[in-house]
Amino acid sequence: MPRFPLPSAPVLLFSFLVLPLAVSSAGAQDSWTWPDRGQNLQVFPEDTSPERLRAVMTGFTRALGVRCSHCHVGDAGKPLSTYDFASDENPMKQTARVMLEMLGTINKSLDTIEPSGPTQVNMWCHTCHMGKPRPMTLAEELTESLTEGGAGAMVEKYEELHENFYGRGGYDFSEGTLNSLGYEQLEAGALKEAIALFRLNVERFPASGNVHDSLAEAYREAGDRERAILHYQQALFLDPDNDNAAKMLAELRQEGAKQGD
Ligand code: HEC
Ligand code: HEC
Known part of the structure; x- marks a missing residue:
């Protein structure tokens, strides 16, 4: 299982700032909530909690400067309850899985290095993407x-x-x-x-x-x-x-x- 740069404090922290924006666009009537259990989690553990999933997903939107619809089946601006989050039809979702595996490998390599400071520096989606869907110069x-x-x-x-x-x-x-x-x-x-x-x-x-x-x-x-x-x-x-x-x-x-x- 790769190490994810996920359930750490900074991600959780900014997720509270990001989420109201992400969801408000979906409309006040939307009754959608984060699932207690994902139906199609292949990289994350099956029992990933709704709080953690929410932190990770909002972290993705922020790191890549995109909306949920960039990787999921659904129309930007429509209520999240109309999305099919378990579906793999959007190819970006699979790319994101490969990215997660890649990040796990990178961080595992970093683990073998003696860090020059008191803590190990991890790579994040943001380290490469910096708010861009494709990390181009x-x-x-x-x-x-x-x-x-x-x-x-x-x-x-x-x-x-x-x-x-x-x-x-x-x-x-x-x-x-x-x-x-x-x-x-x-x-x-x-x-x-x-x-x-x-x-x-x-x-x-x-x-x-x-x-x-x-x-x-x-x-x-x-x-x-x-x-x-x-x-x-x-x-x-x-x-x-x-x-x-x-x-x-x-x-x-x-x-x-x-x-x-
Ligand atoms: C960069 C791509 C990306 C973005 C943007 C993204 N997701 Fe995801 N999402 C994924 C991937 C990849 C998975 C599957 C992870 C796995 O296989 O373990 C996933 C899984 C999920 C799941 C679990 C589905 C299931 O039942 O298996 C939910 C719910 C979800 N995302 C919601 C969201 C929401 C809401 C947003 C917008 C705030 C969002 N995602 C933005 C890539 C993305
Ligand atoms: C080591 C640098 C690096 C890291 C870390 C990284 N990416 Fe990427 N990512 C890339 C590069 C380079 C591309 C462009 C590939 C291409 O289109 O040629 C890319 C492309 C993508 C794409 C497809 C974009 C498109 O328009 O085709 C998605 C989605 C994506 N990354 C998601 C993620 C997510 C989510 C994470 C964190 C889990 C992540 N990436 C971490 C380098 C990185």
Whole structure:
């Protein structure tokens, strides 16, 4: 039997905060209660108490940022009494079982390590998922939307994730993410995409010399001399030690002089 990261105090504690929300959406008339005995428990012990089941299930919704209907057969917003919780028809439920087994294996391995603090650190669903149904990095999310819908869709995706997740630690919103994605595109010769990524970074981090430098480089490659000069100037202004920006500015001005402007 795997070890579950379940019946511990933190989960029980926040379940009281989460549950009223989860159930209120089901309507005041709903007479559904947590079963005394599950009919189809394959990972948890058959005699798992209703309190424990409730703590675990509400913990899942919170760790993955989903509703009960993500894994169970039922319509979000409908009373819970209309759900078939014992059914295995929703494939997400089976995936969740595999995840539970995986977590049990991980925690068993951790058990064999001498912890460096007074207590052993356990892995939880939240450790990987951090409020997301699929635990993707920001770079993976943006690359997916860039491939599927182009630069516009990528910028929209960024704004949406920023709105919903910024400050919650689920995605790396520091300037490095967009900067390295931008360079990936630049190296692949996708100038429009690279510029979209670097521009977004400049909007988010206008006081960072480094992101202006990157944008300037992309503009230069795209042959937009004026914008390249503008952003190299910004980069140098924000970071006077940026020798690269100084050198590029000198080159761009020389090119301009040759062309007679
Ligand atoms: C991430 C997926 C996931 C989410 C979200 C989830 N569950 Fe579950 N639920 C499971 C899995 C997996 C089992 C079966 C566990 C087992 O096999 O031991 C289960 C079992 C149950 C059972 C026992 C069913 C039975 O009779 O065997 C109930 C009741 C239940 N969940 C209610 C809920 C409620 C209510 C919510 C929303 C607050 C919820 N679950 C959210 C995955 C989920
Ligand atoms: C070690 C990291 C890790 C842990 C811990 C973990 N997961 Fe996952 N989970 C993943 C990854 C990675 C995927 C994405 C697999 C894919 O779609 O490629 C995933 C996918 C899922 C999915 C399917 C999502 C989808 O949209 O297809 C469910 C459901 C899920 N996890 C539930 C859980 C639950 C419940 C727990 C805690 C018992 C848990 N996970 C713990 C890494 C983890």
